[in-house]
Amino acid sequence: xxxxxxxxxxxxxxxxxxxLVNALCKxxxxxxxxxxxxxxxxxxxxxxxxxxxxxxxDSFKAMIEANEFLEYAQVYDNYYGTNIxxxxxxxxTGKDIILEIDWQGAxxxxxxxxxxxxxxxxxxxxxxxxxxLSARNTDSQEVIEKRLSLAMSDISHxxxxxxxxxxxxxxxxxxxxxxxxxxxxxKTVRMLEQIKTQFNx
Numbered sequence: 001x002x003x004x005x006x007x008x009x010x011x012x013x014x015x016x017x018x019x020l021v022n023a024l025c026k027x028x029x030x031x032x033x034x035x036x037x038x039x040x041x042x043x044x045x046x047x048x049x050x051x052x053x054x055x056x057x058d059s060f061k062a063m064i065e066a067n068e069f070l071e072y073a074q075v076y077d078n079y080y081g082t083n084i085x086x087x088x089x090x091x092x093t094g095k096d097i098i099l100e101i102d103w104q105g106a107x108x109x110x111x112x113x114x115x116x117x118x119x120x121x122x123x124x125x126x127x128x129x130x131x132x133l134s135a136r137n138t139d140s141q142e143v144i145e146k147r148l149s150l151a152m153s154d155i156s157h158x159x160x161x162x163x164x165x166x167x168x169x170x171x172x173x174x175x176x177x178x179x180x181x182x183x184x185x186x187k188t189v190r191m192l193e194q195i196k197t198q199f200n201x
Contacts, residue, residue, distance in 0.1 A: 011121035
């Protein structure tokens with residue numbers, strides 16, 4: 001059985017990353033979303049263990065000390081991290097793993113897994129990004145302004161990624177994402193064992 005691949009998907013807050021990833025997971029059974037640990041407060045509609053594992057800062061720091069994270073970063077005054085054992089377990093099943101993390105985490109993953117595929121989701125413009133953040137009705141204006149100021153820093157790291165997707169039209173962006181994920185599965189090196197069995201050569 002082929003080992004799964006790691007796909008890192010990053011974006012500035014409000015670019016539509018989570019919506020795209022959730023849609024991808026619904027239509028592609030070979031994809032598994034990695035659930036990160038975070039210290040940020042749970043938002044309305046989120047579930048612990050489904051969207052994130054929500055932990056205290058003290059618990060998160062204890063996990064860092066125990067070397068339980070494949071990568072972790074501090075973003076918007078909160079910690080986010082990817083558990084090593086979770087990733088190893090899913091890769092062993094042959095499924096492709098999606099990591100929703102920031103550019104800092106993406107760099108850490110690339111150092112450990114040089115075959116990881118890095119994808120960056122861009123908003124059509126900063127004006128559209130501001131509109132999307134305001135429409136959430138989950139953050140104060142101060143937080144929104146902080147996110148916008150950090151968005152440019154995030155976007156400046158987009159050239160470090162393997163693929164860029166502009167989320168202007170959702171369906172088009174989703175098709176682009178699906179194409180990137182599915183194409184490597186049809187490489188000869190991955191298909192050879194299967195076709196040898198099917199065609200007896």
